[in-house]
Amino acid sequence: MYDERKFYIDGRWVDPVEPKTFDVINPATETVAGTISMGGPKDVELAVAAARRAFDEFSRTTPAERLALLERMLERYQAHYEEIAAAISVEMGAPITLAKGSQAGCGTGHLGAMIEVMKTFRFEEMRGKTRITLEPVGVCALITPWNWPVNQVAAKVVPAFAAGCTMVLKPSEFSPFSAILWAKVMHEAGVPKGVFNLVNGDGPNVGAPLASHPDVDMVAFTGSTRAGTEIAKSAAATVKRVQQELGGKSPNILLEDADLERAIKRSVLHVFQNTGQSCNAPTRLLVPASKLAEVEALAQKIAAGVVVGDPASPTTTMGPVVSRIQYDRVQSYIHKGIAEGAKLLVGGPGRPEGLTKGYYVRPTIFSNVRNDMTIAREEIFGPVLSILPYQSEEEAIRVANDTPYGLAGYVWSRDNAHARRVASRIRAGQVAINGASGDWQTPFGGFKMSGNGREYGEYGLRDFLETKAMIGVDAA
């Protein structure tokens, strides 16, 4: 049982200004996993003031000093690795194998990548008589979600820190324990006081005051498009930079010449990974109509191998969704798919057989989905795949782009040049060919209503930098 009622402000663990607690529910058992405090505007005030005070000195540290601190952070992160993985699994339900692998691995990945970037990144250059310097944007508000909790904390804190910014982190109230461990990592690494601050709470009481605070220079947010637009509106009055990583409904085009067996295996498992709670999940599988029957049979076979159950068991491949709200939301979309006449191929409403407690949903596949059905338009954020048949490649590309989102895309073909031609026409921030994975320096972020800005590696770092031109400087 976690008891983490303090916030991390100005280098110390402090009580909230006004006591208010929140029980974090373990989604696998529906019992209380631990307790946190919920902050308010007064806590935000203290945290922003600490970050503002620390900025003047920290912004003038050298890249080499920050690099040394990043190396210390990586060392401390690795020391706490198992604890962090366990916290992720308990707070949001990821199977322990996933929590120890990809989920907690994101912390190591982002820290390691930024350490490499900092070894060579040039914060200044001369162009003629102009010296161009890249300087930290200022005090940053970092607001992160529960689905890949450490990933999104690391993808914001690490570049902000590397840039020389100071910051206030508000992690999701549904996944606070891994973020608290992250704060301990920073404290143990010797990060100067006030550089990193953490306030727990919800959007209205902590997120909104952060996003509108006059002393905050930038807001970096990952979450729903609805919340992201609210953040941007709050930030507009004081002209903050706003980085948003929002929703997705990513297309996955199987071209006529794709290796179907390999493509379907990777695609179906990607949608079901993390119980479908990934913003870049390939949830619209576009297949040639002539191959639909074959695809359906392969998809059914792969889905049958998914083991839904206790996240603590090493044989579990799919845990629960994060909360009752999310459970109801996913059920509603499954109902909607049925009501709108999609073909229910796998799964359906309700819990998997034998699971009576916990926010477990059935891995679900709809086929014969049309792109104007709700399940093809909206981000479900659950293990629900829509298969859409297409008649021609042009139609596939048109349907792939017929979405308000543009976070990711996927293309499969045995002919890499063919896949590249199609990939180049997808309006999305990241397009993966034949199931290839990016690395920790691959830029991540969306076109259209999937967001603004890019995260990871050097691109992530640049988002936290301002450009200054100093004119009339001697090159020497």
Place this chain on the structure above:
Amino acid sequence: MSAALPTPAGGPVLRLDAVRKRYRPDRPAVLDGVDLEVAAGEYVAIMGESGVGKTTLLHLIAGLDRPDSGHAWLDGVDLATLDDDARTLLRRRSVGFVFQAFHVLPYLTVRQNVELPLRLLGIGAAERRARTDRLLEALGLAPLAARRPRELSGGEIQRIAIARALVHEPRIVLADEPTGNLDPGTAARTLALLRAQVRAQATAAVLITHSLAAARTADRILVLDSRGLSPLEAS
């Protein structure tokens, strides 16, 4: 696909004959020999304790799940004779669904939300408009037609759900706790509209509910327990 065409016989819209469903061999059957007939225009409520198999029954009726034994006929067609594609087509054409947490599309108007099933069936614009107007009028939604869901109450949203379930003139409406999220007064008014509309369209309806007040809006109330379905009075 032609095997999926419903027969226009005058028989019941829904018939279950000794339907049995067991999920795990080490546990008792969820449904053990359930019989049911629902005629066109008839409105039947099915009540029962949580976990007794009401939702499983609804899934079998809708062809979303298959019985281990026994048969289910929907609109004269034995569901066991249909493959997944044919059952999907039959469902799309002949069944309307109303669920508890009905999700309406926030960026569409009330009219566009109600019209969507007709667009998905490829029905032309003029007929779409006529049918949508009729339903909006019947359910008291006409003054709200140009509004978006965020401006509406829970009861109004559930009326959109009912309109959407009925607009393609299905042979049967399946409703699973359709008013579970509403206060008693709004629930009663919403169910009265559902009842009036299924009667006007001669659509059969099956209402799954925990609420006796909701069930009382039906022509017949059946109780599902381990022995199967029986009339409320006999239970």
